[in-house]
Amino acid sequence: MLSLAETQLWIRRAVVDGDTAGIPPQLIGGRDPRRRLAIHQRHYRSSLVAAIRTKFPATAWLLGMPFLDEAAQEFVRQHPPATPCIAEYGEEFPRFLSTYLGGARVPYLCSFAELEWHLGQVAIAVDQPVLALDAFSTVEINTLMDTSLMLQAGLRYLHASWPLDGLMKLYLTDTAPSEYPLAPTDVWLEVRGSRGGFHIDRLDAAEFVFRNAILERQPIGTAAERALDAGVGFDVGRAFTTLVRGGYVIGTTSPDRGGQA
């Protein structure tokens, strides 16, 4: 008789991999219980494929639903979710999709799907109360350079080698022409959203590097150094005040205080 651990292993193989060969005769239900087990396999696949479909409608628009479904079927077989929160499932799908299709055929596919993933994530974020510029008025400049900023949760930064923001806007506004020329161009995108809404903005390279470093909780001085490497004309003072006035900043962590404000 199989142990419970062995039983669960073969059910897992049947549900995820579709491998019913090793199923022992202890299963009961109808004349062929293995076919009953297929109900669980079908549910596993269809529910997760539906989740992928829901999260990547623009990618499906680009590829066609049959192809997206085919890729999603393989994705859910190879990459079962790690947690019960299906809202978190699918972050690796863009990279998988690119490999599945072959990167050369649609070279911007991975970035486009990543952009769509980010849109979905920022749209369910909730903006928090912001810090005003006054909060920094008494901070010494050296202290400020060592300070890290906490930004709103609904922010993502994506560098792509194709102008994907334009392509995404065609989908979102349902204004796709019959032909759309797409030429390689570096774009540095900021995706910002809250409470169901979102927008995509292009930044210049230095601003992008600065904000992305700030989002990663690098000190302002470190973020500024990286930004200056990306663009010699970068103005850290202007970039900082733009962030604060734009309602991006919700808190700080400074080395001497060691905590959050």
Place this chain on the structure above:
Amino acid sequence: MTISSNRRVPSGAGVGLRLPHLAEVAATRPSVPWLEIHPENFLANPHATELLLEVRRDYPISVHTVGVSVGSVGGIDYAHLRRVRSLADMIDPVLVSGHLAWSTHDGEYLNDLLPLPYDEETLRLVAAHIEEVQDILGRPYLLENPSSYVGFDTSTMSELDFLCELVCRTGCRLLCDVSNVYLSAHNLGYGPYGYIDGLPVGDIGELHLGGFTPEEDEADQGAEILIDTHAARIAEPVWELYAHAVRRFGAKPTLIEWDNDIPPFAALLAEARRADEVAGRTLALEPRHAVAG
């Protein structure tokens, strides 16, 4: 420490609150006595959680977990359970429940409620996990009978005996999903009324009703199997079984579940009204059960 909600779950039928209805419910506050959520839909969705916190001011909320895998040999996902606890602490649920099933394996979540053999090994494992769940959540846990398509000829006890023994060992109570009773009895060939009659009356804390979908049974040519889709109205034989359950258990919090092909919220409210009518009519004939339990 066990936390008790300051609220009581009303005896009238509530409905499952799913994300497609959340904004509507938050905006219009429809007349329904209580709502049940799947916490897994809210844990990774701050905007939905924010709306839920608004909604909970006007409705008692029950938390029905779908991802707490009490039957997995690999153990409970503590990180997930702590997230459920955090949400529960915010919304002060009137009931917390989950399934007699397993759904995780070696770090993978299989997104389904998978069957268990009923024997002493499984019993010890599930009992230990339910105690952990109750400890971490800090609240009593209601365990729901599964919807089944297969069983195990290695089982040494019936599902009823298994559930009753879990109640004895852990102090948990039971959520009787009347539709699951009907569906499993049909699929595995036993009597649904006898199953209801075998459940311990004093340990039933909640009833569920949901729709199923009949299909041709590929395991048995010419036969029909019932799939627990939660994608349809409640079937007539289930309403009859529900009346029997109400006769046996008295008035219990009853919840309408509809999770797929979700209709307008009004359709759920109509099913809840029907549950109230069935319960009211049944209890009128059974005066000893006229007070909510």
